[in-house]
Amino acid sequence: MDKLNKNKNFGVPDGYFDTLSNDIMKKILKEDFSMPPNEGFKVPEGYFETFNARLSGQLEIIQAEEIKVIPLKSYKKHLYAAASVAAVVLLFILVQINNDKTPSYSDLANSDIEQYFEFNDLELSSYDLAEILPIQDMDLNDILESRLDNDNIIDYLDSHIEDFEELNMHHDD
Structure with a gap:
């Protein structure tokens, strides 16, 4: 068997597909597809003769009762989603309104300003500071x-001063 498989790849005998449908039909005719008498479902006697009367009786009972209709699509999920989006937007707007206040110089504490000048070298001389600060x-x-x-x-x-000239109050006009 190994010798046959080594020499041949997958192959089909000549004329195989020509006789395939006939071979299948012969096998079907030989098979017995009848159901044994003890297997399967049984229907009570007179079931189909009284079926229409029983069905119409049940329909009349159902129509007489008030039936609660349950919608297949629930809109509660959409309402919850819309409410949550509206709440987030409202919260964002409120936060933005409260943050519109821009910080000013008066909001800074004196200690913060002193600490800034103490730890940051501004490389400004006293003359530079005199020009920047509003002396008036x-x-x-x-x-x-x-x-x-x-x-x-x-x-x-x-x-401490004996002469007014020491005060350097000369006006050069």
Whole structure:
């Protein structure tokens, strides 16, 4: 058998398909397709004669009762989805409205500003800072930690300065 398989690939004998349908028909005719008498389903006697009467009686009973109709497509899922989308959009809008406030200089704490200048080297000289800062709107008491009263200033000048020219109050006109 090995010798036959080595030499031949898959092949069909000559005239095989010509006689195939006849061979199949012969096998079908030889088979017995009848059902044994004890197997299968049995129908009670007179079943089909009384079937119409029983069916119409059941239909009349069903029509007399009120039947609850259950829709096949439920719209609750769509309503829940629409409500959740609306809630997300509303939440997003509310968050955006509350965040419209842009931060300003007055929102910063003094300690934050001091810390920024302390840890970041701005490479600005005192002259550069003097040009940047609005001196017209500033008061000396804004810069100093303790407030200076006019009486204290006059007392200091009286005790430390003997000549008014030392104050450098010359106006070159």
